[in-house]
Amino acid sequence: MVASNEKVDVLTTALVVQSARSKRSKWMALKLVALLATVFAVAFLHTNFLNVKFLSAMSSSHGVAKLCPQSDALYPESHAQLWKSLGREFDEDAFMTRAVAWLGGAVRIPTEAYDNMGPIGEDERWEAFGPLHDYLVQSFPLTHKDLTLIKVNTYGLLYEWKGSDDTLKPLLLAAHQDVVPVEPETVDQWEYPPYSGYYDGKFIWGRGSSDDKCGLIGILASVETLLEKEFKPARTIVLAFGFDEETTGLQGAQHLSDAMLQKYGQDSFALLVDEGSLYSDIGGSIIAIPGIAEKGSVNTKVRVSTSGGHSSVPPAHTSIGILSRLLVEYEANPIEPHLERGTPIYSTIQCVGQYGKNLPAHLRALVKTSVHSDRALRKLEAELIKDPIYNALIGTTQAIDLVQGGVKANVLPEEAWALINHRIATQSSVAAVQQRDTDVLKHLAKEFNLTYTAFGLEVSNEDGPTAGTLILTDAFSTALEPAPVTPVTEGSTPWHLLSGTIKATFNSHRGLDGADNIIVSPGITSGNTDTRYYWNLTRHIVRYNHHDAGNGRVLPNGIHTVNERMPADNFVEMIRFFSTLILNADENRKI
Ligand SMILES: *[C@@H]1O[C@H](CO)[C@@H](O)[C@H](O)[C@H]1NC(C)=O
Ligand SMILES: *[C@@H]1O[C@H](CO)[C@@H](O)[C@H](O)[C@H]1NC(C)=O
Secondary structure, three states: OOHHHHHHHHHHHHHHHHHHHHOOOHHHHHHHHHHHHHHHOOOOOOHHHHHHHHHHHHOOEOOEOOOOOOOOOOOOOOOHHHHHHHHHHHHOHHHHHHHHHHHHHHHOOOOEOOOOOOOOOOOHHHHHHHHHHHHHHHHOHHHHHHOEEEEEOOOEEEEEEOOOOOOOOOEEEEEEOOEOOOOHHHHHHOOOOOOOOOEOOOEEEOOOOOOOHHHHHHHHHHHHHHHHOOOOOOOOEEEEEEOOOOOOOOOOHHHHHHHHHHHHOOOOOOEEEEEEEEEEEEOOEEEEOOEEEEOEEEEEEEEEEEOOOEOOOOOOOOHHHHHHHHHHHHHHOOOOOOOOOOOHHHHHHHHHHHHOOOOOHHHHHHHHHOOOOHHHHHHHHHHHOOOHHHHHHHOOEEEEEEEEEOOOOOEOOOEEEEEEEEEEOOOOOHHHHHHHHHHOOHHHHHHOOEEEEEOOEEEEOOOOOOOEEEEEEEOOOOOEOOOOOOOOOOOOHHHHHHHHHHHHHHHHHHOOOOOOOOEEOOEEEOOOOHHHHOHHHOOOEEEEEEEEEEOOOOOHHHOOOOOOEEEHHHHHHHHHHHHHHHHHHHHOOOO
16 A cells, blocks of 8 residues: 555554553543544445445345344355365465465565656666566466466556356456665664565565565465466456555556556456455454545645745745745634445444454443444544544645745745645545635735635635735645445345455354454555545445454554565465355356
């Protein structure tokens, strides 16, 4: 996941762990729900449409509210023999040894992505991906014999495993080849060198082991193993591996998206599974929270220009003074968060309330009551938004992250500007946030006699002589809408295929039976993934690769920090997940 947003995950996880360990008060318990829910999740279902669906889903079974509807575990049927044979292989020590070697070898090839990299062919740092490609060819010989591979924009990898039935929409599996850089000054804090790929009998250590070479190698290992078993798919399987996910995705995923749109067309995939959320122990139950949505983002630049002059004869307000007043206005009027039924975060709270059996009864009752009682919903909201992290994940945030103005001690500043970074709630939009940013300053623009232009439109033009101008713009023209929400209602087969696959994987990896050993809840990933470029390929995008966040690990597997590592057993389980997903998708005729 992208670095800037990943910090939320880390911080949230840390707080979750602290609160779980140290206190059992009502507030902390509530906070626990909130935080756990938000580590992975939130989303948005179109209010009217989905409320109807949601409420009907709740009242469907024997009049008992289904707060968190669950799918059954889904085991391959026509591929049952093959799947069982694969399962036996995954259980063997020899397979673990092989998996460890596959991932360790990939970790040993540093493929760091940096901000501000120059063009491919000019900036030599891109060449790091060449050796990785050689490694993949050598490690997965059958894959490279039987699948077609197109290199997109030099380093993007697009594989196609052609199915026999052209009428079936392909399955798309995504991962990224790049890793975040290792800070040179932190190298001595690593237990094993960051690019060692060292295996200590439990973990594979190194940068990328967990984010996201386990996804890349996990998918390829599944394909290679299925090919060894002579599996021939009916449904085409496409693999898309970007190489700058950790920075912008502009070179990798954006080009891959164009290539796939050209080759397969709009809405051409049955299901897309990319990295993203994890599963973990929440309130005493193992809960997987696949991301069905992502927040949007926009950076608003606020620029004030006034006439300059010598500082010995100053006006009452300089550009910097005016800008300061404007920024105070923003912070005095934060965007109010609202907990809404039908949003993915609400679905997550429902699941945690229903299955977090260690949580206090009164809290679980409040969650339950909020389904039909507006009063309870507001009460729940009031409790939750006291927590800054919850507040952030439920609503649209603002943070004044940059400010600049002035050139010299005795010169009046002609210009001052600041940048406000917003993360947009799933039920909001870029336009709504820009409108709000515009409105909140209107009275001040008038008070300071400024000509006011916002996002290309004139807001006010003073009649008399103006004191200057106020201009709002989309700072880098990189505004991103919240992602379309993946359907999860009862009729949504791709979602149920995924849910059932998660359960079958979890069970078979542990020799368990039943549907509720792991609970599956819709959620939102707090960061963006390469999927931001893939919206037009399918409505059914899920960010999840069966990664275990464990129970109480502060930094799940050191993602984006020192001591990144991957539990070997969980890595084998990921391979089992991708293999089961491929077989389940292959025999399903409803997607
Ligand atoms: C704005 O202009 C009006 C009328 O010219 C003037 O009275 C007022 O002081 C000005 N406001 C500021 C903040 O300069
Ligand atoms: C999807 O397609 C529309 C219409 O062609 C386009 O405007 C939009 O940018 C595309 N979205 C993505 C994420 O590629």
